[in-house]
Amino acid sequence: MKAMPKIFMINAHEPEFGSYSPGKLNQSLFEIAASQFLSRGFEIKQTWTARAWDVETEVNNHLWCDYLIVQSPVNWMSFPWSFKKYIDQIYTTPGHGKLWLGTGRSRQAPEKNYGTKGGLTGKKYMFSLTFDAPLGAFTDPNEYLMQGRSVDDLFFPMHVNYRYLAMTQLPTFSMHDVIVNPNIDADFARFKDHINQHID
Structure with a gap:
């Protein structure tokens, strides 16, 4: 019988x-996401990068999981600073x-071959991102x-960074225009479909 997936979820909000x-x-x-995973019998662990965390535990969470999910707002075109601090202190x-x-x-x-000795081969990751920027900012040349x-x-x-760890990228999920012109209910439905499609 196939083992149920193990999901490590990181909330990067600052x-x-x-x-x-x-x-x-x-x-x-x-x-x-947690509710969807638990309803399907998946095992989950969670971390909030702006809260206290233990380095060894976080390394082990990465080794334990089959899937890593990073949930984050986009602050000045990147992840919040506390997530960057987290990866600097955990991954280095x-x-x-x-x-x-x-x-x-x-x-x-x-x-030759720089970045080809990652230790997390076979594991997958996904970014789920929220933007003030509208979708058209990215699709209109x-x-x-x-x-x-x-x-x-x-x-x-x-x-x-995650390719350096030898993880496989899953399609990114993004919500747009969440402050000025939000469409929250439709985006939530789209998010459920996205994670059910790509995480099994």
Whole structure:
């Protein structure tokens, strides 16, 4: 019998901005995902990066899971600072020999194979992101800011981090225009469909 998937969920919301970004939307998505997973018999573990966490526990959570879900608002075109602090402190020295096994290079060929010794082969990850920016900012090449570049283009450096760990990328989920012109109910329904389709 197939073992039920193990899901490690990270909520990367940063509460420092107070009432401007209270975190209700990302917490709702976090809870929706957890409910969907538990209803299907999946096992879950959860971390909030802005709260206290233990380095060894977090490394072990990455080793334990089949799927990593990062739920996050987009602050100034990236993850909040507390998530960057989290990955710096978890993935660097504590993660060496576990999450990543080396750089992949050799002294004989120092320019080749950089980033090919990740330790999490077979595990998958997904970003679920909330934006003030409308979807058209990413899909219309005539739009000033992104010039037709996608959400995944914007988050390419973070995708590279998880590729360095040898994880496989699942399609990114994104909600847009969540402050000025929200469509929350439809987005929640779309989110449920997304996670049910890609996490099994």
